[in-house]
Amino acid sequence: MFWDELDDHARSLARTHLRAVGTPIDGPTALRPIAAFLDVRLVIRPCWDDPLFTGISLIGDDGFRLVIVNELLAPPRRAFTLAHELGHVAMEHRPPRRAMCERLANVYAAELLMPYDRLVRQVRRFGANPRILAQCNGVSLSAMRRRLEALQRQLELGGGDEDFF
Numbered sequence: 001m002f003w004d005e006l007d008d009h010a011r012s013l014a015r016t017h018l019r020a021v022g023t024p025i026d027g028p029t030a031l032r033p034i035a036a037f038l039d040v041r042l043v044i045r046p047c048w049d050d051p052l053f054t055g056i057s058l059i060g061d062d063g064f065r066l067v068i069v070n071e072l073l074a075p076p077r078r079a080f081t082l083a084h085e086l087g088h089v090a091m092e093h094r095p096p097r098r099a100m101c102e103r104l105a106n107v108y109a110a111e112l113l114m115p116y117d118r119l120v121r122q123v124r125r126f127g128a129n130p131r132i133l134a135q136c137n138g139v140s141l142s143a144m145r146r147r148l149e150a151l152q153r154q155l156e157l158g159g160g161d162e163d164f165f
């Protein structure tokens with residue numbers, strides 16, 4: 001229950017931010033406007049020193065917000081990393097970040113990149129084909145598979161739309 005409420009909070013925050021900048025009907029989500037809305041200075045550069053580096057976010061004591069993402073990552077991975085880091089900033093996670101923060105940043109990122117309403121529409125249109133849906137939303141196949149599984153669980157719990165899958 002505790003987790004569910006925190007997850008709901010992260011999801012609704014992501015939806016608020018999508019609404020604030022205007023959600024594209026078909027995706028993928030444009031993340032730069034959301035970074036601008038959150039007043040985040042965005043640095044996307046190739047990190048040749050450490051090709052395995054994904055990204056980092058910092059919130060200064062003076063409120064300065066910075067996100068750095070490695071441009072060498074494949075575009076879907078880059079998008080997820082950026083959305084994840086924006087989640088940390090949006091929820092004001094400061095170090096040391098515990099597993100809970102990582103989880104919530106992932107929930108936020110998933111909702112940002114694969115918003116519930118858009119995904120429901122797409123599943124109705126294309127079926128629950130993770131490969132097609134991943135492409136439509138600019139995310140990796142594994143991210144889309146996880147999202148569809150989570151969505152299915154959510155619907156089972158909520159007793160919602162049984163014809164969905």
Ligand SMILES: [Zn+2]
Nearest residue numbers: 084088102105
């Ligand atoms: Zn993180």
